[in-house]
Amino acid sequence: MALIPLADIPRRGAARHGKSAWAIRHGDDIVTWGELADRATRRAHALRASGVTQGDLVTLALPNGSDFYEVMFALWTIGATPHVVSYRLPLAELRAIVAVANPKMVIAADPALRKGLAAAPADFGRDHADTAVIEPVIAPRWKAMSSGGSTGQPKIIVAPGLNALDPDRKPPLRFPAAGPILATGPVYHNMPVTTNIQALFEGHSIVGMSRFDPEEALRLIDRFAIQWTSFVPTMMMRIWRLPDGVRANYDVSSLETVWHWAAPMPPELKQAWIDWLGPEKIWELYGGTEGIVTTILNGVEWLAHRGSVGRPHLDKIRIVDDGGRDLPAGEVGEIFALPAGGRGSTYAYIGAETRSTPDGYETLGDFGWLDEDGFLYIADRRTDMIVSGGANIFPAEVESALMAHPGIEGAVVIGLPDEDFGASVHAIVQPTDGWRGKLDQDMLVTFLRDRLVAYKLPRSFEFVDGQLRDDAGKVRRQQLREQRIAMREAAAPIHASSV
Structure with a gap:
């Protein structure tokens, strides 16, 4: 069967469900399939009138909501490439990303970003007068995402696939036969935007969340009889930490598939969800x-x-040591992979270089190991690893051990300079509401001794009130580290009430 342009998704949805059936909802922000098609067309005309043409990057700094989807479909209509960034970025950081991306245009919701970058507003083109249907332009890049928060060096990750999909080739996401999906994550991250577009392509409506709230997620599952949803571990922890009586107020028996991704999953939390849902x-x-x-x-x-x-679903994996030699099962090394379509088939960088083996295997910088059955285990990222006294310490392992404590809502572990050991393990801990003011270093060290070898124990702790990870489970570890080092150099004690 021929490829179907992504730009045709709204019209296909309207034909399948009716123009007046809702396609996407975020609270009171509800757009029907017919409205989605109409607004995407109007915006496409407006973009063309502003000089945007096939192949141009257009940077989108938009929150979850109908504006985001309308602009995405408008850009695909004219063959331009959506470059998606977080609408929460400070102006200086977004400027650095824009300098690398060199987009034809920026569309932003935040007034400060619009002023600083001469960007168009979120409703740009929605009321354009021209509603004539535009024949979709097939182009070789369907999206571009931004990265570099952990290293401080912006890079653009361009997806080289056509802005069209094969209806006979569906990813193994286990979408239900019919019904809406619950989209919990921010669309400025890759998995939420990718899965949401695939769901719309397959004819599913989207129940979105402007901002994640654990009880609201359960309410939406109950109200819309949600069969499919996805979370990051931070979200699952917040749901699980709700009082038993609150969770019991909502019927979640409709759930058939619950995905989690984007961050390490504490084993105790995963076991709890398995026991709860099966x-x-x-x-x-x-x-x-x-x-x-x-x-x-x-x-x-x-x-x-x-x-x-x-x-691996279709791809190949190797575990490699520092000398480039393959490691046997059970030994930790850097993860190198070769996608099923071959090197270069899944992405291209703007502003960064790849690291690869001579035979084309590439790495994202993660460390891990394979067991005898070929199952992969993740240790941590190369850039996050702490070398203390000659020993390698992976922050994710320490964070997972900390998250097993019932009084901890979130934890991030970083390495701070140490004259004796080179680096020392520092834990930033966000207590739950009921434990705020009750946790201390001695208590947590005692708790961790049963879970970690002595050299992995944090040598210092700080307790904060603010969220350490965003709604996609991401953390700016390098930024946190730089802030703590600056505080130390300024002879300020390491403590905080917010992040």
Whole structure:
């Protein structure tokens, strides 16, 4: 069957469900399939009138909502490439990203960003007078995402696939036969935008969340009889930490598939969700925006390979040491992968270089190992690893151990300079409401001694009130580290009430 342009998704949805049926809703922000098609067309005309043409990048700094989708479909209509960034970025950081991307245009919701970058507003082109249908332009780049928050060096990750999809080739996302999906994550991250567009392509409406709230997620599952949703571990922790009585107020029996991705999953939390919903409903995906590897497993497999993120779906994986030699099962090394379509088939960088082996395997900088059955386990990122006294310490392992404490809402572990050991482990801890003011260093060290070898124990702690990770489970670890080093150099004590 011929490829279907992404730009045709609204019209196909209107033909399938009716123009007046809702397609996307975020609270009171509801857009029907017919409105989505009409607004995308108007915006496409407005973009063309502003000089945007096929192949141009257009930077979008928009929150979850109908504006985002309308502009995305408008850009695909004229063959331009949406370059998606966080609408929460400070002006200086967005300027640095825009300097690398060199977009034809910026569209932003935040007034400060619009002023600083001469950007168009979120409703740009929505009321354009021209409503004539535009024949979609097929172009070789369907999206571009931004990265570099952990290293401070912006890079653009361009997806080289056509802005069209094959209806006979569906990713293994386990969407239901019919009904809406619950989209919980921010669309400025890769998995939410990718899965949401695929869901719309397959005819599903989207129940979105402008901002994640654990009880609201349960209410939406109950109200719309949601069968499919996805979370990051931080969201799942917040839902699980709700009082039992609150969780029991909502019927979640409609759920058939619950995905989690984007961040390490504490084993105790995953076990709790498996016990709650059943192992066959809990699915995990590991990969990166670059798309060089995707691993998948369900809760049944996880129980047999506790801690794993699954086996490669179609791609190939190697575990390599510092000398480039393949390591046997059970030994930790850097993860290199080759996508099924070959090197260069899944992404291209703007502003960065790839790291690869001579035979084309590439790395995202993650460390891990394979077991005898080929299941992958993640240790951490190369850039996040702490070398203390000659020993390698992976922050994700320490964070997972901390998150097992019932009084901890979030935890981030970083390495701080140490004259004796080179680096020392520092834990930034966000207590739950009921434990605020009750946690201290001695208590947590005692708790961790049963879970970690002595050299991995944090040597210092700080307790904060603010969220450490965003709604997509991401953390700016390098930024946190630089802030703490600056505080130390200024002879300020390391403590905070917010982040």
